Amino acid sequence: MDIFKKILGNIIYGLGKLLDVIFQLLISITELIVRISSGIARLVFGLIGIGGFFLLFLFLGPLGLILLVPIMILLIVLFIVIPILGTKVISYLKYRQYMVTQYLFDWAEYYISGKKKAFDSFDKYGDKYKDMEEEKRREEWRKRQEEQQKMWEERFRQWYEYENAQRSQGNYTGGNYYGNYGRQESYVNPAIEFNKKYEESCNILGVGYDTDIYEVKLAYRKKAKEYHPDLNKSPNATEMFQKINAAYEFLSEGNIARYKSYN
Structure with a gap:
């Protein structure tokens, strides 16, 4: 047998x-x-x-x-x-x-x-696949968020190093630096771009600038459901859905804390 x-x-x-x-x-x-x-x-x-x-x-x-x-x-x-x-x-x-x-x-x-x-049921294998794909998306999202976080940390670190170096080598006046030869050099503080991106992301999700990570997650779920291309058939649904995802990726707990520390 x-x-x-x-x-x-x-x-x-x-x-x-x-x-x-x-x-x-x-x-x-x-x-x-x-x-x-x-x-x-x-x-x-x-x-x-x-x-x-x-x-x-x-x-x-x-x-x-x-x-x-x-x-x-x-x-x-x-x-x-x-x-x-x-x-x-x-x-x-x-x-x-x-x-x-x-x-x-x-x-x-x-x-x-x-x-x-x-599994005893054939459909349960489909549920397992969906769970795996969702977990894969979450992992990819987490990696992108970590990479973005590291990028901003590196930009701010370089800014602080450059700022300190210019203070020690020449005259520093509000973003303009005068080196050993008296030549003026301009350097843009990354906080300007960061704040702009942060506020744009908050506006997309419809949350205040003093938001927290829990409010961001709740707003994201609502917006993502509203503009998901499979549910929303308007011409700009896909574009808006991509913006919502990008905003959610940017509004990490670390970036929220960074914005509040500068403002």
Whole structure:
């Protein structure tokens, strides 16, 4: 009986590997189509930029105007429809790839070694994939926030070092420095740019400049839900969603404390 279970387990495992290869092939083909369509669209836009449509009209006359309509439709398809749909198809294929293959691999392991399956329901594998993707996004967001934090810390550190060096080497007057040869040099305090970016980020999320990290998180969840491209079909939803994410990344606990210490 155990032999038959192991044979069945190996068959299921082989089926899982085969489907994994098929899914990966479909994903690669879709990614290639998206890249090719984007490349063609950039090429056509480049021709437009150098007067391609004008030359078309010059040589073909009224026929050029007739050809203009299908060309514009083609541009819309290549530059907007295919990339958007392609990205969604790729995401869906990866989602299904994980669900199907992990489900089969768990069944195979169960028959081969008797190991308990991770989930009893097929849909639970989809939930696991979504949780993994969400955790991956959170980790990427955390890394970007840390990199941004380090960048600002480094800029302020360089500013303080430069400021102290200029005081010791020459005359310092409110951002202007006169070196050993009396030449005036200008150096912009990063606090000016930092404060501007901070206040813009607060305005995007709709929080006060004296905000805290908890208020920022709450405002972000509300704004992100309001402008998520899958829920909001307005033309500027995607752009606004990106700004909301950028604002949230900038308004870290460290940056909030830094702003309050300068103001």
